[in-house]
Amino acid sequence: MKLFLSSLFFCVTLAVFGQVERVEPPFWWAGMQQSDVQILCYGKDISQFDVSVNGLNITEVQKTTNPNYLFVTVATKNVSEGTYVLHFQKKGKTKFTYDFELKERRTASEARQGFDASDAMYLLMPDRFANGDPTNDSTKNTVEKVDRANNGGRHGGDIQGIINQLDYLEDLGFTALWSTPLLEDNEPSYSYHTYAQSDYYKIDPRYGTNEDYKQLASEMHKRDMKLVMDYVTNHWGSKHWMIQDLPTTDWIHIWKDGDANGFKRSNYRMTTQYDPNASEVDAEGCMNGWFDTTMPDMNQKNPLLLQYMIQNAIWWIEYADLDGFRVDTYSYNDKEAIAIWTKEIMKEYPNFNIVGEVWMHSPAEIAFWQKDSKIGAIQDFNSGLPSVMDFTLHDAFMQMFKETQGWDTGLQRAYDNFSNDFLYSDIDNILVFAGNHDTNRIAQIYGNDFDKIKQVFTMIFTVRGIPQFYYGDELGMMGDKEANGDGDIRKDFPGGWTGDIQNAFTEEGRTASQNQYHSFVKKVLNWRKEKEVMHTGKFLQYIPMDDVYVYFRYNASERVMVVLNNSEEEKTLSLNRFAEGLHGATSGTDIVSEEKITLQNSMQLAPRAALIIELTK
Structure with a gap:
């Protein structure tokens, strides 16, 4: 536990005594449902100060065992936009201040429409898609530098690269974009994966800036496209500034029988979340175990942490003008806490959409996690989660077009999957896919046989639900993670880098085989876009x-x-x-x-x- 606990009473990044070093959220908005705002104030020994705010009512001030934190809750209901000054005082005298702004909301922000079955979603990994700004490939304050020759390293793709190729995505027929996480991940290696985040209010500078992310959403909305943020609730990165100086000893799950950092790997048995026969030790081993060594497991039972997560998620929706979340490892979270998180977001934005990654192999197990689930109701549980991912159909895609007809093989796998649709509370609001950033490429599975892959694509685009497509599959990109590691299924999109031999973003730059894939996807998706029968039929x-x-x-x-x-x-x-x-x-x-x-x-x-x-x- 030495990495975290030895630094508990010591600020790793020293600040001038009495100076506020961080305030999160840095600002808020007037007129929000989430009107009681918990402001995290961080700085060396900041808890010794009293706090007052001109024009805002402080409803609570909470100190923790770490003197470098103050959690100040202010009431903003019926308060107009403007700047409100936080005064940090000692013996009645102000020692320093922070200007906390309540901004004006966008018109009808609360009524934003999330992604739905009328959309087709394109999933990409920003580091591997396109490099629009080579000047940010490596930055002073991030450890891992660009090394395109390293399959597991940083390659330089960024937000500007995505913006540059939005016309390509629109022309293909996609109406929504899910990018794997863009928030800062300052791990020394494998940081392009970006699921071990080190700052929840900051875009990774190797991808760009917060303003760049806002610009991406703006450019997409000009094209009637929707932006979906990949949000991680279950774990943070080991280099997160708060993990380096924990607010409380129970901010993360620290295992007494774990290693020196308190690490103990999850047993990954998500069935313990609803198994009526599960032992407490096994359920704890799933929910409280770490997803990986660099990903401390967050204790969402801590009310300060849970409120921090709720506000951060809402902050990004409002700030960047987002249209949806995809939530990583949703079913590993404390299920009661993640339900609160989800419902608070949906209360703020009733037409928003959130899809959770519930990687299980039975439709009943997946359906348990969807909002208003009949299965969840058996245990008096309702996650409030609008959408889940159809992993059982994905399982079928891995085999059925390689098999002949049998009682439970070949195309019968698809039929059997859909025969269980009665388990879902909203069958149109589930994500349908063949591959993603964690699975072998569909072209690899089917030996780059276009006729078989065409059948996979046909089903993804025409069955109920929301089709989700992995970048490069429209070119027949190959990749085998078992043989060659994760980097093989996350290759650079050809043409995304200046100097690339091939530019597959253009028709003339694609091979005949690539154009065969591309043309099929474009034809079907642009047809589907205008067909209500394919959305809700x-x-x-x-x-x-x-x-x-x-x-x-x-x-x-x-x-x-x-x-x-x-x-x-x-x-x-x-x-x-x-x-x-x-x-x-x-x-x-x-x-x-x-x-x-x-x-x-x-x-x-x-x-x-x-x-x-x-x-x-």
Whole structure:
């Protein structure tokens, strides 16, 4: 425990005596639901001072065992925007001050609309996407420097690089962007991963500035695109300034039987969160164990910490004008505390959206975490979390197009997954994906076989839920983490760096194979963008037979038929069985080939066919 506890009463970064070194949040807004604002004040022995604020009512001042902290709660309800001065006093005399500003909110900020099933979400890793500003590749105050030759190192991608390629993403048909975390991560290695954050109010300077992040949101909104922040609640980084000088001894989970830093790895058994038969020691081992050695596990039962996290999340939404959160390792958090965190955000922004990473392998286990879950209700638990990720469909994608039809293999895996949709409280608000920054590339799994991967893409883009797509998959990028490490599934996007041999951001810069992938994605997503039936239409599926799977999306005015032939052979598909789905339609148009298709007695399917047919009567 020496890394953390030996520094408990010592400020690592010395300040002038009596000077406030940090105030978080640095400012707030007038007219917020979250109107009682807990202001963290940090500086050498700052707790010896009394605090007053002209024009604001202080409702509580809390000191901790560490004299370098004061937590000052002020009431801002019905208070207008302006600057309010915090006076730090001793014996009635002001020794120093801090100007705390209440800003004016954007018009209708509370009514912002989060991402939903009308969107298609592009996931990228900013360090590996595009380098728009080479001057910030390495910075004075961050330890790890740029080294593009190191697969696990910093490569220099940044926020300006993302801004530079927004036209590319818009042209592809994506309407939402999820970037892996952009907040500062000052670990000496592997810091590009950015899930071990060292400052929760600061964009990593190797990515840019807070203002750059605001600019990214602004540029996206000009294109009717939405920005989703990757938010980490379960753990902070070991180099976080507060971890270096803990506010309280229970700010993080320190294990008495752990190593010198109090580290003990999580058992990762998320089933203990709801298992009625789970032992307390196992449940504690999941929730309180550290995710990794550089990621101290946060004790969200500490009310000061929980309020800090709530305010920080709201601060970023309001400051950067965000449209959603993706929450990392959601189901490892203290479940009661994370429910409070989630509900407070949704109370502030009722139309916002938050998707939680619940990496489990049963739909019942995943559905437990969604807001208003019937399963959670059995244990009187409601997370308030609007959206979850369909990891069981992801599991199916890893295998089904490599298998022939069986009782529970091949396309039956997809059918069985969707047959459990009744478990979810809001089936349209789940994230559907084949790959992300933690999984092998889909092209790797299917040997860069475009016909098979086209079937994967077809399903992602046409089933219920919100399609999420991993950067570079539109090029057929390969990557095998088991053989070559995480860096292999997080390669640099070709053309994102000055001097790259290839520029895959342009049609002429892509290979024929890459353009084949790209064209398919662009065609389907730009069609989907305008089709309400694909956003909220009902889903009707038929049991796969003879390696052919058929399903429909429909509403009162439109119907779409999707046909997948998971075979290397041509098939004749009898249509009599699909009368309910066809609903009288006798023809349709395949939206990819734009060919007219007659739908009467039967239809011929090419090997590995993937048809998306708009029906007409």
